[in-house]
Amino acid sequence: MAAPFDHTDKSSWYFGQMSRQDATDLLMEEKEGGVFLVRDSISIHGDYVLCVREDSKVSHYIINKIQQNEQIKYRIGDQMFDDIPKLLAFYKLHYLDTTPLIRPAPRKIEKVIAKYDFKGSDQDDLPFRKGDVLVIVSKDEDQWWTAKNCLGQTGSIPVPYVQKYDGNESIPDSTVQLPETHSPSGSQAEPARRPNVQRKLPAMAKVKQARVPNAYDKTALKLEVGEIIKVTKMNINGQWEGELKGKTGHFPFTHVEFIDSES
Template identity: 60%
Template sequence: MDTFDVSNRNSWYFGTMSRLDATEVLMNERDRGVFLVRDSNSIAGDYVLCVREDTKVSNYIINKIQQQDQIFYRIGDQLFENLPKLLTFYTLHYLDTTPLRRPASKKPEKVIGKFDFDGSDQDDLPFRRGEILTVIRKDEDQWWTAKNQQGQIGQIPVPYVQRCEENTDDNCIDRPLSSISNCGNPLGPSNSLRSPLLANVTCKSDATESLITANCHQLSNSLKKSDLHRKLPAYARVKQARVPNAYDKTALKLEIDDVIKVTKTNINGQWEGELKGKKGHFPFTHVEFIDDCDPLHSPESNTTEAHSVQSTKNDWGE
C-alpha cells in the first residue's frame, strides 16, 4: 500500500475547487484510493473528501463543528479532532470500496501578474505585470504563497494575478482568478489600499477591448492585510461616483461622499452593501472605509442568512 504524510497538508488539500474539476483530476489517476480534500462550495468552513473508487469519484462532506471551545471534524457518524486524524482513520477503514492510499498528483500551478505589486510587508513577493509565478500554497482566499523565477518566495494578492493556460510559461493568457468590473477598476484583494496599479490595463466587455488611459479612472490603490478581517457590517465613504448599467438592477448608484454600509466583501471585488434604503453591489475601488460614521447617514441594518448544517455522508450538491 502507498504511504503518505497526513501532516503534509499541502499534498492533499486542494483549496477552492469545483466538483467537476476534482472529478477530472481523480479520474486521471489509475489507482483506487487516490484522494484530495477541497473546500465545500455550499457551506463555508466545511470540506469535501473526494476519492477515486473503481469507476467513479465519491464526494464525502466533512462538517466542521464546534462543541464548547473545541473544533471537531465530522464525516458520516465519525468525529475527529483534526483532518490528519480523519485521513489516518480512513487509510485503515473503507469509505465505500477502498481506503485512502495517497493524495492525487498536483501539477505546478502558474499565474501571471495582472498588475504591478510592490509589496509592503517583508513576507510579500513583489512582482511586475506579465511576470510568471509558481503557486506554492493557497494560504487564504485572497493571499497565496508563490515563487518567482529567481527562486524567491513570498505572499501575493490573488486578484492581482491570472491563471496560466496549461500551466506553461508559453501559454499564459488572460484567465482571471477574479474578475474586473467597470472599465479600469482593478479588483484588489482586500478592504483597504496597498500598492500602485498600472495606469494602462486591458478593459474587456462582451464586444470590445480597449486600452484604458487616464480618462478611464486611474486608481492608485494599495491593500493592507490588516483590513482583510475587518468586522462587518462597516461603513465606507464613496470616493468615486458611479452610474451603473441600466440593465443591472442590483448595482448601486454611487455619489461622492455618500456613506454606504458594507455588508459583504467578495474576492471578485464586487462588494455588497446598503445605500439610501437600497441593497446591492458595487466595486470596492469606489469606496474607502471610515472608522467613525455619523449614524444619521447610516442605512438600515442588514439581514443575515442562516445556514443549517446537516450530517450527510455524501456531498451530492457540491
C-alpha cells in the same frame, strides 16, 4: 499496513477552494483507487469535502466542522475526529466505500506571467516585475492568490496583475496599457485588500450589517446591527471566527468593523 503518505502534511492533500467538477476531473485522471484530496465545501462555509477515486467514480464525502463546548471536532459519516489529519490517518487503515486512502492527488503546476509591476504593500505580499513567471500555490480569494517566484519566495499576489502562462506567452505592449483607474506609481489599481490578518487578537468589533445564517450551518453566528463581537481568528478566506452572546462561530468579515482604529 498503512499507506505511506504523510497525513500531517496539509500542503500535500488540501486543495482549498475547488469546485466539485474540477475535483472529479482531476481524480478521474488517476488510474488507481484511493487517490484523494480535501477541498473546501462550496455549500457550507467552514466545512470540507474528502474527494476519493473509487472504482470507476469519484466519491465526495462531506466533513462537518462541529463545535462541541470549547472544542472543534470534524465529523464524517458517524465518525468523529479531533482534526482532519487524524481523520485521514483513520482512513488509511479503514475503507470508505471500496478503498482506503492511498495517496493525495498530484497537483497540476499552474503558472502565471506578470502584466504589471507589483511592489507590494503588505508584509505578506510577493513583489514582482512585469514579465516575471510565478507558480500558483493556492487560490485563496477571487482577487488575491498565493504564488511562488523563481527564488522560492512565497506571498500574496493581485490576480488582475497576472495572466495564465503555458510557456510560450509573451506580454505584448498593448497589455501594459493602464486602465483609466490606476495608481500614481504607474501600475494597475490593486483590488480590494483582504483583511489584515496581522491584527492583535482577540479584538472587539461592532456589527455593521445584519446576517441570518443558513439553518443548516450550525457554526455560523447570527448578527444584528450594533452588537459587539469578540473577534478571535481572522482567516484569509474572509470567514472570521468570534464569540457573541456566549456562542462561538464564524461570520463574514465584511459584516463588522473594529471598534478602535488600530493602524
